[in-house]
Amino acid sequence: MKFICNRSDLLSAVQTVSKAIPNRSTMSILECILIDTTKGGISLTGNDTELGIQTVVEGQIETKGIVALDAKIFSEIVRKLPDGDITIETDENYKTLINCGKANFTILGKSGEDYSYLPELEKGDSVVMSQMALRDIIRKTIFSILDNAEDTPAQQTMKGELLEIFGDSIRLSSLDGHRISTYRIQLKDVYDAKKVIVPGKSLNEISKILTGGAEDDVEISFTSNHILFEFENTKVVSRLIEGTFFDVDKMNIKDYETKVKINKKQFTDCIDRATLLVKEGDKKPIIFDVKEGNITMMISSILGSMKEDMEIEKTGKDIMIAFNPKFVLDALKVIDDEEVEIYFVNSKAPCFIKNTSESYVYVVLPVNFATVQ
Amino acid sequence: MKFICNRSDLLSAVQTVSKAIPNRSTMSILECILIDTTKGGISLTGNDTELGIQTVVEGQIETKGIVALDAKIFSEIVRKLPDGDITIETDENYKTLINCGKANFTILGKSGEDYSYLPELEKGDSVVMSQMALRDIIRKTIFSILDNAEDTPAQQTMKGELLEIFGDSIRLSSLDGHRISTYRIQLKDVYDAKKVIVPGKSLNEISKILTGGAEDDVEISFTSNHILFEFENTKVVSRLIEGTFFDVDKMNIKDYETKVKINKKQFTDCIDRATLLVKEGDKKPIIFDVKEGNITMMISSILGSMKEDMEIEKTGKDIMIAFNPKFVLDALKVIDDEEVEIYFVNSKAPCFIKNTSESYVYVVLPVNFATVQ
Numbered sequence: 001m002k003f004i005c006n007r008s009d010l011l012s013a014v015q016t017v018s019k020a021i022p023n024r025s026t027m028s029i030l031e032c033i034l035i036d037t038t039k040g041g042i043s044l045t046g047n048d049t050e051l052g053i054q055t056v057v058e059g060q061i062e063t064k065g066i067v068a069l070d071a072k073i074f075s076e077i078v079r080k081l082p083d084g085d086i087t088i089e090t091d092e093n094y095k096t097l098i099n100c101g102k103a104n105f106t107i108l109g110k111s112g113e114d115y116s117y118l119p120e121l122e123k124g125d126s127v128v129m130s131q132m133a134l135r136d137i138i139r140k141t142i143f144s145i146l147d148n149a150e151d152t153p154a155q156q157t158m159k160g161e162l163l164e165i166f167g168d169s170i171r172l173s174s175l176d177g178h179r180i181s182t183y184r185i186q187l188k189d190v191y192d193a194k195k196v197i198v199p200g201k202s203l204n205e206i207s208k209i210l211t212g213g214a215e216d217d218v219e220i221s222f223t224s225n226h227i228l229f230e231f232e233n234t235k236v237v238s239r240l241i242e243g244t245f246f247d248v249d250k251m252n253i254k255d256y257e258t259k260v261k262i263n264k265k266q267f268t269d270c271i272d273r274a275t276l277l278v279k280e281g282d283k284k285p286i287i288f289d290v291k292e293g294n295i296t297m298m299i300s301s302i303l304g305s306m307k308e309d310m311e312i313e314k315t316g317k318d319i320m321i322a323f324n325p326k327f328v329l330d331a332l333k334v335i336d337d338e339e340v341e342i343y344f345v346n347s348k349a350p351c352f353i354k355n356t357s358e359s360y361v362y363v364v365l366p367v368n369f370a371t372v373q
Numbered sequence: 374m375k376f377i378c379n380r381s382d383l384l385s386a387v388q389t390v391s392k393a394i395p396n397r398s399t400m401s402i403l404e405c406i407l408i409d410t411t412k413g414g415i416s417l418t419g420n421d422t423e424l425g426i427q428t429v430v431e432g433q434i435e436t437k438g439i440v441a442l443d444a445k446i447f448s449e450i451v452r453k454l455p456d457g458d459i460t461i462e463t464d465e466n467y468k469t470l471i472n473c474g475k476a477n478f479t480i481l482g483k484s485g486e487d488y489s490y491l492p493e494l495e496k497g498d499s500v501v502m503s504q505m506a507l508r509d510i511i512r513k514t515i516f517s518i519l520d521n522a523e524d525t526p527a528q529q530t531m532k533g534e535l536l537e538i539f540g541d542s543i544r545l546s547s548l549d550g551h552r553i554s555t556y557r558i559q560l561k562d563v564y565d566a567k568k569v570i571v572p573g574k575s576l577n578e579i580s581k582i583l584t585g586g587a588e589d590d591v592e593i594s595f596t597s598n599h600i601l602f603e604f605e606n607t608k609v610v611s612r613l614i615e616g617t618f619f620d621v622d623k624m625n626i627k628d629y630e631t632k633v634k635i636n637k638k639q640f641t642d643c644i645d646r647a648t649l650l651v652k653e654g655d656k657k658p659i660i661f662d663v664k665e666g667n668i669t670m671m672i673s674s675i676l677g678s679m680k681e682d683m684e685i686e687k688t689g690k691d692i693m694i695a696f697n698p699k700f701v702l703d704a705l706k707v708i709d710d711e712e713v714e715i716y717f718v719n720s721k722a723p724c725f726i727k728n729t730s731e732s733y734v735y736v737v738l739p740v741n742f743a744t745v746q
Contacts, residue, residue, distance in 0.1 A: 012741060071677050074648070080646040159399035273453040276446070304447050304480035342645060 001035070001065025002089040003042050005057050007081055007100055013057045015045035016073045016234060019205040020053040021071040027114075032068035033075075034115045035088070046071065047117065052201045053209070055234040066112040068095050068209045074098075077105050089150060118237045121228055124219040126136045127165055127191050131212035131231060134220075137172045138207040140334040141181040145174045145200035157197050157243040159249060163227075165194035173248045174200070177329050179364040180248055181334075197245055202238035203325040209234065251350060251363050256343040258316040264340050268309050268332045274299040277306055277324045285322035285367040290314060290344070297326070299365055321347040328353070331362040374408070374438025375462040376415050378430050380454055380473055387448045389607060390576040394435045400487075405441035406448075407488045408461070409433045416489065419444065424575045425491040428581070428607040439485040440467050447471075450478050457692040491610045494601055499594040500538055500564050504604060505584035505594075510545045511580040513707040513733060514554040516660035518547045518573040526616050530570050533614040535621065536600075538567035546621045547573070551623050552700050552737040554707075570618055571600055575611035582607065587706040622692040624723060624736050629716040631689040633663055637713050641705045643681050647672040649700045650679055658695035659742040663687060663717070672698070695740045701726070704735040 018035055025031055025048070034045040041056040053058065069221040078086070081100040088262055090096045094109035138161075148156035150169045160172040168191075171350060206229055210218060215351035218231040231234040271286060278284045289296040299306045321344060330355045343352040385648035390406055398404055398421070407418040414429040440463045451459070456474040463469045467482035511534075519531035541564075579602055583591060591604040602609040642660060650672055651657045654732040662669040670684045672678065693718060705713065705727045716725040726735040 027388065070676075075650040077646070078641075082642065103643070103679065103682065105650075105677060105679045106648075122651040269453075269455065269475070273450070273478075276449040276453055277478075302480060303443075306478045308476040310475065360623055 001037055001067055002062040002087070003037055003059050004062070004085055006086045007040055007044060007061025007078065007083050007086045009057050009059070009347055011075075012045045013055045013233075014071075014078050014214075015054045016055050016209045017044045018071050019209055020046035020048055020051045020236075022048040028112060029068060029114045030116075031071055032115070033071045033111060034066070034068050034112050036066045036112065038066060045115070046326075047116050047118060048051065049223060050199060050239050051205060052116070052237045053146045053205075053234065054118050054131065057233075062261070063089075065090060068112045068115055069107065069109045069110040070170070073107060077107070082131045086217055090362060114369060118235065119226060121221070121223050121237065123221045123228065124223065125192055127187065127194075128171065128189065128217050128219050129170065129185075129187055130214045131210040131218045132214045133185055134202060134218055134229075135207045135210045136184045137170070137185055138203045140183045141172045141174045142200060142204055142207070142242045143174075143330050143334070143359060144176050144179050144181040146176040153243045154246075157241055157245050159201075159239040160197040160199045160245075161203055162248065162293055163194075163196050163198050163247040165191050167191065167193070172203075173245070175246055175248065178324070179331075179362065180246075182248055182249060182361045184359050187228065189250060195245075196222060197241040197243065199238060199241055202227075202236075206236055206238075252294045252361070253343070253345060253350075255347055256316065256352070258290060258344040259314040260295065260316065260342045260344070261339055262271045262295070262310065262342065264332055264335055264338060265312055267340070270297055271325050271329050271332070273308070274306050275329070277301045277303045278325065279303070283324065283367075284327070286325040287320065287322045290319045290321075292318070314342075319344050319347060321351065323351075324366060327364050335360060374410055374440055375435040375460070376410055376432050377435070378415060378455055380451065380459040382430050382432070383459055384448075384451045386417045386428045386606075387451050388430050389445075389582045390417045390426045390581055391444050391505055391613040392516060393419035393421055393609075395421045402441060402483060402487045403482060403489075404444055405488070407439065407441050407485050407490075409439045410483065410616055411437045411439060413434060418488070420489050420491060422489055423572060423612050424578060424609065425489070425610045426578075427491050429589045429620065430606070435628075436462075436638045438463060439489055439501050440482040442469060442480065442482045446480060447545065452482070463538065491608065494594070494596050496594045496601065499553065499592045500543065500560065500563065500567075501592050502543065502558075503587045504583040504586045504589045504591045506558055507591055507602075508583045509578045510543070510556045510558055511576045514545045514547045515573055515577055515580070516547075516555040516707070517549050518550040521664045522695045525586055527619075530614055530616040530618050531580060532574075533572045533618075535574055535618040536567075536569050536571050538564050540566065540674075545576075546618070548619055548621065551697070552704075552735065553619075553624060554704070555621055555734045557732050560609050567595060568618075569595060569600060572611060572614055575600075575609075579609055579611075581726050582605065582609070585742040592645045593708025595677050608732075625734070626716070626718065626723075626725065627740055628717055629689065629725070630664060630686065632714055633668065633715045633719040634686040635715065635716070637670070637705055637708055639711070640708045643670055643683060644698050644702050645704070646681070646703070647653055647679050649724065650676045650678070651698065656697065659698040659701070660693065660695045663692045663694075665691070684708055692720060694724065695720045696724075696737060697740060700737050704737065708733060 038044045042059045043056050045054045096109045098105040128156040149155040149159045164171045174181040221228045284301045287298045295312050335355045337356045341354045350363045391499045409416045409719045414430050418427045459473040469482045471478040493519045522528040522532045537544045541560050546555040548727045660671045668683050680714050710729045710730045723736045
């Protein structure tokens with residue numbers, strides 16, 4: 001195999017497909033990037049069998065062939081080479097020469113015969129949305145998936161996010177047993193309803209390689225076991241998680257006793273200050289004392305105590321309620337509006353944090369108040 | 374004690390004195406910042422008994438007093454408070470209230486009675502130089518001190534740098550058994566000769582808090598056991614290391630067989646690329662094959678091999694010589710000139726890397742060539 005391409009194009013392709021390469025695997029072939037020039041283009045693939053990414057680089061193929069190269073060392077080499085044309089050539093033993101300017105690297109590749117190519121999918125309907133919007137809804141919900149899921153069907157679904165298409169809108173939801181994040185946005189067209197659970201890890205990696213803006217589309221298709229994302233020269237295939245996701249709408253309430261409108265930046269800064277008194281792993285709650293026009297926030301730990309007042313707009317009853325400060329901060333970080341709205345029922349019921357347009361709804365359980373006084 | 378000062382002034386003072394606070398100490402009082410308002414100003418001190426830093430903050434003292442506050446938690450609080458006036462007030466039990474805007478923190482301080490104040494020094498002659506220059510000579514030599522010194526007198530001196538005053542110039546030197554860095558700069562005035570060994574850790578911390586430019590001076594004074602740096606509102610006192618430093622001038626050579634002039638950036642990039650084939654802890658050398666007008670650099674490891682040519686200006690004999698690539702890179706990183714000069718004697722003798730003005734001289738031992746082929 002021999003081909004020539006531009007070094008920065010190759011670097012960007014290598015970095016894209018590397019997102020699907022496991023850090024360590026019992027199958028060393030999975031730690032490789034597959035380069036295949038036998039199908040009409042220079043195609044690079046990374047695949048950890050749950051998530052697979054394939055992308056095509058422009059360039060000139062001189063001899064067709066296939067080689068699997070260790071992803072870490074190959075991407076380091078491409079990253080450190082100077083800009084210009086890069087020539088990659090392999091011999092019959094998969095010894096691979098990488099030349100760029102006056103620099104010549106030789107590394108030993110592997111045959112691609114054991115490599116898992118991306119599954120060939122029968123594409124059904126596909127949904128089109130902007131890359132920026134997809135990146136945004138992932139960022140706004142991914143943080144509340146369950147990190148350390150136990151091996152039960154219910155917990156396994158919580159390692160993923162529920163992706164739903166409702167006609168002209170798409171919604172992502174995640175939950176970890178303490179809070180639920182849901183974010184819904186409008187689509188340009190109307191599509192059939194759909195409901196799948198996508199692994200959080202896959203969404204996380206996709207959001208890193210979706211570099212396009214509001215004008216750049218991504219096409220999403222579904223099969224019974226897979227979800228496929230296609231954009232520019234890149235295809236991303238992820239397995240779906242089987243099972244039934246928690247009914248996130250069950251939590252939604254119409255009735256609340258207290259509604260608070262608060263400046264997001266000041267509120268974030270205050271809780272951020274409060275958390276410096278809480279050591280990692282320590283579960284000290286922050287207490288909110290909501291009164292007419294004012295919220296007092298209080299926290300105390302072995303390190304000291306903090307008390308701070310903030311102006312708010314309040315309607316409804318006064319309330320005193322306590323939360324894990326991290327869970328409140330996580331939601332505030334992904335809200336882009338200047339103000340947030342918080343809805344309380346009582347000091348033991350879940351509270352709702354919403355952005356102004358209510359496209360974002362975050363449900364968080366309070367901490368039992370009696371134990372924290 | 375009660376005083377009011379500006380929050381950003383206080384933050385900067387806290388960050389300065391924190392450089393002398395040990396991360397962990399068997400004496401918990403050393404993990405504190407001492408605040409003393411009894412001597413006419415608001416003075417903050419950090420002191421790990423080897424290095425002590427004291428700085429004075431502008432502000433208004435309402436009641437005089439002394440308190441020792443945990444450095445980590447106090448600096449985090451000051452860092453996260455909003456800008457504005459900050460009031461600090463302690464009661465007779467050293468309970469300390471920190472107020473800024475609507476935020477109120479309460480932490481428990483300690484009595485300052487066990488705190489080690491900076492030693493009172495009888496100042497002799499002092500040397501004046503610009504803060505920028507001092508920062509620069511430290512940066513250019515500190516990297517080759519011996520990190521893991523054994524408990525022998527000779528190794529203990531190698532944990533420090535030799536600081537020498539020769540009339541109108543100052544020189545810092547460091548060595549670790551594989552290489553020597555020396556950097557000499559001119560002073561504006563003429564001073565008595567001086568030769569002391571300053572702990573590398575002290576120099577490292579000083580270089581971080583010397584934020585002034587070429588116009589901002591630092592005054593350096595010496596006693597038999599200490600060195601004192603004074604600038605703006607800050608005093609830094611460090612113990613000196615006793616012992617005899619290796620005679621760095623012994624290594625300097627007049628005769629060389631080969632002289633190479635090389636573009637620094639290209640040379641650095643090439644060695645940097647080569648090192649990606651060397652895993653941490655692996656001691657693969659880079660081989661330089663110096664010929665008329667050209668240097669070929671080669672490295673090989675279990676990961677692969679690299680070969681790269683570069684144009685050079687050469688005078689003298691051809692030579693083939695091998696080095697630990699990290700040791701060459703370290704020197705190149707601190708040379709600011711576009712070109713560097715390298716002097717070789719033979720493949721077993723130390724080689725010299727110099728900047729254009731020869732103010733910087735770096736001596737590095739080659740790797741035994743026979744074993745690397």
